Amino acid sequence: MTEVPAGVLPPWRRQRLLETAAREFAAAGYRQASLNRIIRACGMSKSSFYYYIPSKQQLFELVVDHLAGEFVRELRIPAPEDFAAEFWTSASRLLERLMALAEREPLFTDLGRMFYLPGAPAGSDTAVGTALAAAEGWLDRTLAAGRAAGAVRDDLPVELQRHVTFAVLRAFDEWTLRHYHEFAPEQAQRLVVAQLDTLRRMLAPGTDAG
Numbered sequence: 001m002t003e004v005p006a007g008v009l010p011p012w013r014r015q016r017l018l019e020t021a022a023r024e025f026a027a028a029g030y031r032q033a034s035l036n037r038i039i040r041a042c043g044m045s046k047s048s049f050y051y052y053i054p055s056k057q058q059l060f061e062l063v064v065d066h067l068a069g070e071f072v073r074e075l076r077i078p079a080p081e082d083f084a085a086e087f088w089t090s091a092s093r094l095l096e097r098l099m100a101l102a103e104r105e106p107l108f109t110d111l112g113r114m115f116y117l118p119g120a121p122a123g124s125d126t127a128v129g130t131a132l133a134a135a136e137g138w139l140d141r142t143l144a145a146g147r148a149a150g151a152v153r154d155d156l157p158v159e160l161q162r163h164v165t166f167a168v169l170r171a172f173d174e175w176t177l178r179h180y181h182e183f184a185p186e187q188a189q190r191l192v193v194a195q196l197d198t199l200r201r202m203l204a205p206g207t208d209a210g
Helices: 011-028 035-042 046-052 056-075 087-104 106-114 127-148 158-182 185-203
Strands: none
Touching: 011 035, 011 056, 011 106, 035 046, 035 056, 056 087, 056 106, 056 127, 087 106, 087 185, 106 158, 127 158, 158 185
């Protein structure tokens, strides 16, 4: 991942820059995001901004890397082995915490949208690529724990099962983020329940997805 020398910014200015940039990227998209708007909103001069962050790509990388770290800490994602005892109950609790966190901190919703922006840096050596690889690795181990506990079907190779499950979760995530503002809290909760039920019918042994 590209090294960004923004650590030398004063903490309060760095935080304001990250939050402002996240809103701009999420609202305007990667290509249309304006560094001038970000700079003005932060009360910085162009020379000061470019001294610390030379490009839009490096700003994007910094925002994703920093906010993804904050998101993981706030969400308190269980270790894969913690799913073994009550797999679907644990999955439900995690989704509930995810929705509560999105409701409490809109900045994380902006972060989520940044993962789906056309033209945004998304290769394996980028902040987005690193975060997605970590998520896939966690899902792989979680599914393995569920299979070992008998809570997840084992008639597919685990790698294929993870690939399909990750694709479905990303589809849920992208659609929900795009339409999040359209839902009242109780509607959002019903949507989470329906998504989890879809996953259960797809993954639990002895269920009929049709």
